[in-house]
Amino acid sequence: MLKADLHTHTADDPVDDIPYTTFELIDRAAALGYEALAVTLHEKQLDIRPFAAHAAERGIVLVPGIERTIEGRHVVLLNFSDGAEQVDTFADLARLKRRRRGLVVAPHAYFPARSCLRGDLERHADLFDVVERNAMYTRAVDFNRRAERWAARHGKPVVGNGDVHRLMQLGTTYSLIDAEKDPDAICDAIAKGHVIVESRPLSTVEAARVASALSSSPEMASSAQGKAAAAMARRRSSMALASSATRETRAAAIATPVSAMLRSKAWKRAASLTSSANRRLRCCMARSK
Ligand SMILES: [Zn+2]
Ligand SMILES: [Zn+2]
Numbered sequence: 001m002l003k004a005d006l007h008t009h010t011a012d013d014p015v016d017d018i019p020y021t022t023f024e025l026i027d028r029a030a031a032l033g034y035e036a037l038a039v040t041l042h043e044k045q046l047d048i049r050p051f052a053a054h055a056a057e058r059g060i061v062l063v064p065g066i067e068r069t070i071e072g073r074h075v076v077l078l079n080f081s082d083g084a085e086q087v088d089t090f091a092d093l094a095r096l097k098r099r100r101r102g103l104v105v106a107p108h109a110y111f112p113a114r115s116c117l118r119g120d121l122e123r124h125a126d127l128f129d130v131v132e133r134n135a136m137y138t139r140a141v142d143f144n145r146r147a148e149r150w151a152a153r154h155g156k157p158v159v160g161n162g163d164v165h166r167l168m169q170l171g172t173t174y175s176l177i178d179a180e181k182d183p184d185a186i187c188d189a190i191a192k193g194h195v196i197v198e199s200r201p202l203s204t205v206e207a208a209r210v211a212s213a214l215s216s217s218p219e220m221a222s223s224a225q226g227k228a229a230a231a232m233a234r235r236r237s238s239m240a241l242a243s244s245a246t247r248e249t250r251a252a253a254i255a256t257p258v259s260a261m262l263r264s265k266a267w268k269r270a271a272s273l274t275s276s277a278n279r280r281l282r283c284c285m286a287r288s289k
Contacts, residue, residue, distance in 0.1 A: 001176040001196070002186065004036035005029065006063060007076055007107055007132060007161035008170075015042035017217040020167055022051050030058035032171045036186055038065035040076050045084050063183040067107065074115045074224070076105035076132070076161075079187045090124045097127060103187040107132045107163060110146040112231065113224035121147075125154055129191050135162045135173035136210070136225045139201045141232040157190055160197035163225055166213045172206075173199040207232040 010022040020028075022039055029037050037060055039046045045066040055062050065078045068087050075093070077084040080102035087093050097104065106128045109117045121128060131151040133144045151158050160173040176196040179189035189195065202210065211229035214220040221230070 001178055002035040002061075002181060003033055003198075004038075004063075004159075004175045004177050004186065005034060005162045005164065005170065006036070006038040006065065006078055006105065006159060006175065007040050007067070007134075008037060008164040009041060009067075010039055010046075012039070012044070012046055013041040014044050016165060016220060016223070018165060022046065023054055025164070025167070025170075026051065026055045026058060026060055026062075028167050028170055030055075030060055034170075034174070035059055035181060036061050036063060036177065038063040038076075038078055040065040040067040040078075042067050042074075043069060043085070045077075045080075061181045061183065061186070063186055069115065071120065072114065073117045073120050074107055075117070076107045078103040078105060079183045090120070090127060093124075093127050101184075101187075103129050103190060105130045105132055105159065105161075106147065107161065108134045108136070108143070108147075108224045108228075109150070111136075111143045111224040111228050113222070113227050116224050121150060128156065131156055131158050132161045132163075133158055133173060133197050133199055134225070134228075135160070135164075135169055135199070135202070136207075136228045136232075137201055138204060138207050138232045141228075142201070143228055157193040157195055158197055159190060159195055160199050165220060165223075165225060166210065168206075168213065169210060172202060173197070202232070204232070 008025060009016055009018050010025050011018045011020060012022055045064060048062040048064055052062055063079055065076060066084045067074055067076050068084060070087055070093055071089055080100050083096050083100055087096055104127055106117050106121050109121050109131060131147045133148065137144055148158055159175045162169045162173060164170050176198055177186055177189050178194040179185040207229055214226040214229055220226045
């Protein structure tokens with residue numbers, strides 16, 4: 001079984017401000033035992049040839065990929081030989097699928113941001129091969145559940161992805177794929193459902209740290225993950241962190257930078273950006289009960 005993350009961003013990304021290179025992502029993934037990675041930059045399919053040997057030396061195969069914005073919604077396109085960068089509409093995507101072999105993934109489909117598919121997943125259900133469980137969730141706040149119910153209803157497989165924008169996000173949610181170490185074999189295996197999602201929720205402290213790291217760049221604070229992270233972290237008050245800190249020395253060591261972060265300007269900015277996400281979250285949680 002190949003340990004894989006098929007949704008990651010690096011400093012080559014033309015849209016997001018990412019503080020590590022593709023080489024650094026590969027090194028970190030290798031240290032965590034990954035064997036397959038897709039670097040899915042926004043709007044641009046990374047030429048993986050300069051990185052393939054570096055990855056192979058560390059036991060990793062790179063799967064070509066891109067996170068394309070289609071009619072305003074994020075869609076991850078894996079292993080298309082060409083044409084993925086030219087897809088602007090769902091009609092274009094349908095044409096690409098007829099012409100070329102590749103895998104269409106619905107990332108963070110029901111997260112509280114404008115870039116998420118939501119109703120378009122249902123409207124264009126036939127175009128999607130796979131649904132993502134995104135690493136950005138806690139036990140209390142999990143926007144993935146609705147996507148997984150959708151996948152179950154439509155008989156589509158689910159993959160676990162980090163949607164990595166900071167290296168700390170790698171390793172909590174990933175896929176185990178029953179395939180040879182080859183992009184075609186990996187995508188075929190996923191399409192056939194030969195994939196297991198390994199996933200654990202972020203702790204509140206982890207969510208707060210990710211939220212803080214993402215909110216350091218304004219475009220990330222307003223992204224699907226940034227909004228979700230800050231929504232999750234804000235859901236538990238800083239009092240909860242403080243009380244756990246009194247119980248455990250280790251927690252206290254973690255809580256100190258977190259409480260400093262909660263007082264920071266960057267955090268308050270992220271919090272104000274996510275207040276509307278929080279309202280939507282409450283109403284979507286109420287609906288899903
Ligand atoms: Zn996205
Ligand atoms: Zn992404």
